[in-house]
Amino acid sequence: MLSSEERPTANPPSPVFTLTSIHAHVLRDEVAERTTPHEVFTKEASLKGKVGMITMPSSRFVFVRYGGNVIVEAPPTGDRVVATIPLGPMGVSNDYHVKPTDLTSGFLLSSSNVTVMHPDPWAGALVIASDPENLQRQRKKVGGDSVKSTIGFGEVSQGGTRWLTHTCRSLWNFASTMPPETPIQVVSKFLEVMQDNLLNALILATEESPATHSVESSRARMIIEWIEAHHGEALTVADLAAAVGLSVRQLQVSVQRHFSMSPVELLRDIRLTKLHSLLRSADKEQYTVAALTYNVGFTHLSRTAQFYRAKYGECPAQTLKRSMHG
Structure with a gap:
């Protein structure tokens, strides 16, 4: 009511x-x-x-x-x-x-x-x-x-x-x-x-075109797609730079220009997004916050929880508690 x-x-x-x-x-x-x-x-x-x-x-x-x-x-x-x-x-x-x-x-x-x-x-x-x-x-x-x-x-x-x-x-x-x-x-x-x-x-x-305006360049899209495909792995900035054909310095400049953050911050942000999605859809009787956190590539639970709260306004356990399977 x-x-x-x-x-x-x-x-x-x-x-x-x-x-x-x-x-x-x-x-x-x-x-x-x-x-x-x-x-x-x-x-x-x-x-x-x-x-x-x-x-x-x-x-x-x-x-x-x-x-x-x-x-x-x-x-x-x-x-x-x-x-x-x-x-x-x-x-x-x-x-x-x-x-x-x-x-x-x-x-x-x-x-x-x-x-x-x-x-x-x-x-x-x-x-x-x-x-x-x-x-x-x-x-x-x-x-x-x-x-x-x-x-x-x-x-x-x-x-x-x-x-x-x-x-x-x-x-x-x-x-x-x-x-x-x-x-x-x-x-x-x-x-x-x-x-x-x-x-x-x-x-x-509306124009009669199925194309949707996109604010990111093809290079930026390549960076995002590679991180999303490999976010669960142990990654370094050098790994990402090599994958998209840039030097570490070129990668830092490109990521800052397109995303207003560093490569490390971008990787963390994508992992947080993936974690949030998993927590919202997981069965809380079968999965723990720790298991899902490690699944997306994080290794430090307490630090991850701090970053998660800063982004979503609640801790990971709260999101899992009210998941769609809860």
Whole structure:
């Protein structure tokens, strides 16, 4: 049962329902239910978060503000089209180990890669999600039967980015200030028109290319892939340099430029990510923290626990305790 701080509030028939919470998992679940599955990681003991939700005939439009420093990780969206419109600077990358790019305009979550986001803790962001069938119907509605039967979504064009950002911000502002005495018939019609405009903005924002924008170079990708393939082994910086065809000094410069950390820190970060994934999915009756820690290549349990807590805000044992098999 939701506490008084975690109950949705609205003055019917307002189209916007809001919920406030100090808990990351409450905010995550509310947004995920209406947009796309994701995880929220934070070191904060409590947040001052708020979620606003608009349910349209076949799409969902959400505002989220975490009220604290968080990292949001969204897995590949597949066929579902999900756009995020930052209301303040947001660091975005398609890999935990790549330095995020600061964005202030709308962007699509990757359909084939993880999307890692560092949202502004107080400005928040808007999220719009829709199925490809809805977008295809909308395109036919606007362009007639001559349009293609399938739509390939990928990078966001510059003009489309501006229009998507403007449309989402404007419609949200209008919806959130609609007087509570607005007749229900007007609200219903507004939601239909709102959905049409948002779907049009999504269509205009996408190019017909399956390629997803990537901020890392092929060299950086080679480094990541080699570490991920060998992270469980006893590795040295010289081993990594030789594997990717660089001198140790060249490797240090390249890793610092692409990832803003040293090779040793990058290796540790990847191992921590692997450990976190194993702890979340392991059966706590069959596996121990020590066994999983050694499995990903770490050799010092106490030091690893310190680094893990610094990254995920809890110790490895806590993550294993609430694993999906728990």
